[in-house]
Amino acid sequence: MSLVNITGIVRSEGDPHIEDKGPSSLTGADRLARALGWFSIGLGVTELVAPGRLARALGLDDKAGLIRAYGARELASAIPTLSVDKPVGLTARIGGDVLDLGTLATALHRNNPKRGNAAIATALVAGITLLDIAAYAGVKAAHRREPGSDRNYSERSGFPRGAQASRGLARQDFQIPADHRAEGMVADGLPTLVA
Amino acid sequence: MKALVWHGKEDIRYDTVSDPEIEHPRDAIIKVTSCAICGSDLHLFHNLIPAMLPGDIMGHETMGEVVDVGSAAKGTLKKGDRVVIPFTIVCGECEQCRRGNFSVCEQTNRKKELGDKAFGHTTAGLFGYTHLTGGYPGGQAEYLRVPFADTTHVKVPDGIDDEKLLFLSDILPTGWQAAVQADIQPGDTVAIWGCGPVGQMTIRSAILLGAKQVIAIDCLPERLSMAAAAGAITINFEEESVVERLNELTGGKGPHKCIDAVGTESHVSFGQPDTILDRAKQMLMLENDRPHVLREMIYVCRPAGVISIIGVYLGLVDKIPMGQAMNKGMTFRMAQAHVPRWTGDLLRRIEDDQIDPSFVITTKPILLTVPRCTAPSATRPTGASKSCSGPDPKLEKGGIHVPRKHHWDRPFGG
Numbered sequence: 053m054s055l056v057n058i059t060g061i062v063r064s065e066g067d068p069h070i071e072d073k074g075p076s077s078l079t080g081a082d083r084l085a086r087a088l089g090w091f092s093i094g095l096g097v098t099e100l101v102a103p104g105r106l107a108r109a110l111g112l113d114d115k116a117g118l119i120r121a122y123g124a125r126e127l128a129s130a131i132p133t134l135s136v137d138k139p140v141g142l143t144a145r146i147g148g149d150v151l152d153l154g155t156l157a158t159a160l161h162r163n164n165p166k167r168g169n170a171a172i173a174t175a176l177v178a179g180i181t182l183l184d185i186a187a188y189a190g191v192k193a194a195h196r197r198e199p200g201s202d203r204n205y206s207e208r209s210g211f212p213r214g215a216q217a218s219r220g221l222a223r224q225d226f227q228i229p230a231d232h233r234a235e236g237m238v239a240d241g242l243p244t245l246v247a
Numbered sequence: 248m249k250a251l252v253w254h255g256k257e258d259i260r261y262d263t264v265s266d267p268e269i270e271h272p273r274d275a276i277i278k279v280t281s282c283a284i285c286g287s288d289l290h291l292f293h294n295l296i297p298a299m300l301p302g303d304i305m306g307h308e309t310m311g312e313v314v315d316v317g318s319a320a321k322g323t324l325k326k327g328d329r330v331v332i333p334f335t336i337v338c339g340e341c342e343q344c345r346r347g348n349f350s351v352c353e354q355t356n357r358k359k360e361l362g363d364k365a366f367g368h369t370t371a372g373l374f375g376y377t378h379l380t381g382g383y384p385g386g387q388a389e390y391l392r393v394p395f396a397d398t399t400h401v402k403v404p405d406g407i408d409d410e411k412l413l414f415l416s417d418i419l420p421t422g423w424q425a426a427v428q429a430d431i432q433p434g435d436t437v438a439i440w441g442c443g444p445v446g447q448m449t450i451r452s453a454i455l456l457g458a459k460q461v462i463a464i465d466c467l468p469e470r471l472s473m474a475a476a477a478g479a480i481t482i483n484f485e486e487e488s489v490v491e492r493l494n495e496l497t498g499g500k501g502p503h504k505c506i507d508a509v510g511t512e513s514h515v516s517f518g519q520p521d522t523i524l525d526r527a528k529q530m531l532m533l534e535n536d537r538p539h540v541l542r543e544m545i546y547v548c549r550p551a552g553v554i555s556i557i558g559v560y561l562g563l564v565d566k567i568p569m570g571q572a573m574n575k576g577m578t579f580r581m582a583q584a585h586v587p588r589w590t591g592d593l594l595r596r597i598e599d600d601q602i603d604p605s606f607v608i609t610t611k612p613i614l615l616t617v618p619r620c621t622a623p624s625a626t627r628p629t630g631a632s633k634s635c636s637g638p639d640p641k642l643e644k645g646g647i648h649v650p651r652k653h654h655w656d657r658p659f660g661g
Contacts (some may be wrong), residue, residue, distance in 0.1 A: 074249075211477065233430050
């Protein structure tokens with residue numbers, strides 16, 4: 053449900069309206085990260101709500117508690133993944149993927165009758181891991197500086213007359229307005245104290 | 248016309264929208280010649296400010312040429328006038344405007360009922376900002392409708408570049424007010440947190456007002472280099488303790504005046520554990536702002552000192568040490584800048600070569616490419632201190648400095 057529906061806030065009638073949508077600041081990596089964040093929420097809720105069913109499907113009957121804990125981890129990583137701090141969330145997701153793969157590996161032995169399910173889950177998690185890594189690389193690249201692009205603005209004083217000559221220049225013709233004054237001492241108000 | 252339009256979190260688009268028209272006799276339409284990106288735009292970009300709607304046009308640091316004037320504004324404006332548009336829309340008539348408190352004008356928020364609910368009592372209407380302050384379309388567009396145009400403009404002379412004048416719209420008077428409301432006196436030590444564009448203007452203002460010692464705090468070397476260029480002593484908080492260094496520079500007494508030019512999105516790092524907690528709370532919507540700077544200022548400021556807040560805060564903040572503040576007898580002053588109160592004086596100082604605000608421009612994109620430059624500069628400021636865009640394709644992207652060139656070379660939209 054949109055904010056408009058919830059709050060009743062609407063744009064004013066005379067304001068310019070969109071005639072044609074143009075290119076967006078959102079990158080492909082941003083969109084992928086967002087999708088992975090929502091995926092985390094979906095998986096996290098499932099793991100929290102039905103850990104026993106998942107455990108049985110994978111032949112990991114004794115690991116329902118662990119799967120529930122993984123659900124909490126998924127939700128915790130979803131929050132930063134959906135925020136502007138995507139690299140933090142995606143790093144957490146990649147770490148979680150490694151844990152998931154490690155846990156699933158214990159279900160791939162020949163004696164597990166659900167080995168087929170575990171193999172499919174392993175393949176899915178491996179694929180998701182690749183997407184997590186791709187999203188992480190994409191969002192990090194958007195904020196990376198080119199090598200050798202260090203900047204130095206030590207020539208930009210903003211004072212055409214020079215920094216030293218500018219110190220106190222405004223005091224010649226500017227008084228702090230009365231409603232912005234905060235200085236003063238008790239002695240200013242009670243001159244007899246210091247007389 | 249073309250405009251940069253907010254569609255959601257991190258989603259700014261270069262859309263075609265309908266042209267603005269005169270809606271009220273006090274309106275004017277300006278053809279935009281320059282518009283800058285502000286730190287507040289990044290709060291919108293991150294969707295931290297509530298009540299933005301898809302379709303809202305960004306931008307509140309605008310200047311241009313008047314191309315149409317409503318009947319009631321013709322006494323003060325005419326076609327062809329060159330104007331800077333303050334980010335605050337002011338009526339000039341209400342009690343607050345008459346007192347010079349322009350950013351809390353009582354009449355210009357056209358969604359006053361929302362402002363009353365959100366703030367207790369409404370504040371002024373603002374361009375390119377939340378609907379809590381009127382939701383007025385902003386200036387990152389080819390044309391801008393200026394409501395209350397007869398009082399919401401600064402006429403500027405020909406013969407001075409846009410780059411020198413543009414920042415009269417916001418960051419120069421904002422930095423000036425940060426210094427003025429701190430009541431800076433000769434002999435004061437003034438500590439300024441944040442060396443972004445507003446912090447840089449605050450540093451210059453503090454020096455013009457005669458502060459004996461100006462200390463600039465940030466973690467980005469290029470920003471600190473710009474602060475040092477004006478004569479500030481710099482502290483990189485990732486390399487040294489702010490509290491220890493400030494005490495060392497003030498004989499153990501702390502700065503007389505502390506100015507917060509950071510606001511809601513303070514830097515998050517393991518060296519400042521409270522910022523991690525704040526960030527987590529912010530993500531969970533348990534807190535609106537990350538007020539690390541406020542906590543540090545209250546702790547380190549000299550007793551009976553002044554705390555001036557000019558960085559934008561949005562809502563609820565946690566763990567503010569009011570016990571320290573009360574017992575130390577701090578004075579707090581804060582506001583969105585009352586822009587028109589200072590612009591006449593500051594324009595004269597620009598003309599008089601006391602200050603040239605264009606020093607802060609590091610990037611000059613054309614409008615089309617702004618979404619590409621907004622995104623990477625948003626999450627971590629990279630020293631691209633200030634971007635100002637022009638819709639005129641002749642304003643080539645070369646500008647003064649173009650950071651992360653690969654973004655400019657990359658085909659748009661992908």
